[in-house]
Amino acid sequence: MSERIPVGILGTTGTVGARLVRLLADHPWFEIAEVGASDRSAGGRLGDLLAGEAGPLPERVASLEVRSLSGSWSSPVILSALPSSVAREIEPALAGAGHLVVSNASTFRNDPDVPLVIPEVNAHHLALLERQRGRWPGAIVTNPNCVVTGLAMALAPLHERFGIVRAVATTFQAISGAGKPGPPAGDLVDNVLPFIAGEEEKVAYEPRKILGALEDGALRDAPFRVGVTATRVNVLHGHLVSVSVELEGAPGPDEVLDALRSWEGRTAGLGLPSAPARALEVTDDPTRPQPRLDRDRSGGMTVTVGRVRPCEALGISFLALAHNLDRGAAGAALLNAELCRVKGLVEAASPRPS
Ligand SMILES: NC(=O)c1ccc[n+]([C@@H]2O[C@H](COP(=O)([O-])OP(=O)(O)OC[C@H]3O[C@@H](n4cnc5c(N)ncnc54)[C@H](OP(=O)(O)O)[C@@H]3O)[C@@H](O)[C@H]2O)c1
Numbered sequence: 001m002s003e004r005i006p007v008g009i010l011g012t013t014g015t016v017g018a019r020l021v022r023l024l025a026d027h028p029w030f031e032i033a034e035v036g037a038s039d040r041s042a043g044g045r046l047g048d049l050l051a052g053e054a055g056p057l058p059e060r061v062a063s064l065e066v067r068s069l070s071g072s073w074s075s076p077v078i079l080s081a082l083p084s085s086v087a088r089e090i091e092p093a094l095a096g097a098g099h100l101v102v103s104n105a106s107t108f109r110n111d112p113d114v115p116l117v118i119p120e121v122n123a124h125h126l127a128l129l130e131r132q133r134g135r136w137p138g139a140i141v142t143n144p145n146c147v148v149t150g151l152a153m154a155l156a157p158l159h160e161r162f163g164i165v166r167a168v169a170t171t172f173q174a175i176s177g178a179g180k181p182g183p184p185a186g187d188l189v190d191n192v193l194p195f196i197a198g199e200e201e202k203v204a205y206e207p208r209k210i211l212g213a214l215e216d217g218a219l220r221d222a223p224f225r226v227g228v229t230a231t232r233v234n235v236l237h238g239h240l241v242s243v244s245v246e247l248e249g250a251p252g253p254d255e256v257l258d259a260l261r262s263w264e265g266r267t268a269g270l271g272l273p274s275a276p277a278r279a280l281e282v283t284d285d286p287t288r289p290q291p292r293l294d295r296d297r298s299g300g301m302t303v304t305v306g307r308v309r310p311c312e313a314l315g316i317s318f319l320a321l322a323h324n325l326d327r328g329a330a331g332a333a334l335l336n337a338e339l340c341r342v343k344g345l346v347e348a349a350s351p352r353p354s
Pocket residue numbers: 010011012013014015016017036037038039040041042069080081082083084086104105106144145146176177178179180181324325328329
């Protein structure tokens with residue numbers, strides 16, 4: 001028996017689930033032990049259902065049988081890539097059965113007891129788990145919406161150094177962010193879709209929670225407001241976001257560049273296998289960042305910021321790019337699971353025997 005920690009994946013046949021399988025197939029700490037999806041997939045062989053989407057898989061992983069969500073799970077850590085409506089029932093049930101649930105779904109992101117974590121930005125928000133003790137023996141930890149991750153990581157050094165007054169963000173989001181089956185090809189070619197249902201509310205709120213302050217064990221949202229327009233563009237992977245921001249003290253581009261370039265984040269020295277050497281890469285090339293050229297930096301875990309410049313309206317403008325499936329979803333959840341492990345939360349999980 002391997003000494004790696006067994007994990008379960010929920011929604012394993014979806015866009016994010018497939019990426020989780022790929023990232024976990026040869027992970028040094030975790031081992032895929034259980035995989036679940038809808039009744040439509042239950043009983044199928046994982047390798048057949050993914051049909052190459054997760055790349056070549058070791059036979060042990062490819063031959064796992066996909067199960068339905070009903071019944072008990074044995075792994076201490078459950079990574080969830082379920083639609084939010086499905087997560088609403090199953091994630092609290094699993095936390096109630098003692099599991100550590102690390103979720104991509106939006107369902108519990110705004111819950112005041114549930115940490116919404118990007119390890120480099122707010123690893124300390126895991127302290128909110130104390131507030132879950134009265135609710136269930138396990139825990140739920142969430143990662144942000146896929147376009148919020150890049151936005152919040154670019155805003156974090158600026159909020160820490162100067163303080164954000166307000167921001168305006170326009171997103172250019174990739175097709176894979178929509179999950180399966182995604183928008184019809186005929187709608188995307190030669191076009192930009194100017195509305196993504198439910199997205200703008202998440203982009204407006206989640207950075208405020210992520211950059212919020214812990215006070216007496218509770219979280220106070222950061223006070224700034226974000227105006228958002230979310231669009232879908234004809235790009236396969238990689239969410240680009242154009243940001244204008246007003247900062248306390250009205251720093252110029254050089255000071256902002258210094259804050260971005262010198263930011264180290266909160267994972268230095270933790271040895272998390274999925275943490276990139278540099279969480280933020282800042283480019284001076286006026287033609288970057290571009291999704292095709294920059295999304296795969298450090299296995300898709302580095303956020304690229306560029307075109308930092310003065311803005312006539314709010315003070316500073318820039319663009320940020322993050323791979324939506326790696327830094328924005330599967331890699332984000334995996335990094336959270338790794339953070340939980342070094343914080344002793346994985347060992348603390350004790351699934352009830354059925
Ligand atoms: N795509 C992204 O970039 C991204 C980024 C961040 C967060 N997220 C979030 O991550 C979650 C998954 O997104 P996705 O894009 O991977 O979605 P997706 O491609 O639609 O996949 C959904 C997965 O959930 C399973 N599922 C659907 N209905 C189910 C049910 N009633 N019972 C059990 N399993 C069910 C599906 O199984 P079957 O194959 O059997 O139907 C599939 O494995 C969502 O909450 C999404 O908002 C996505």
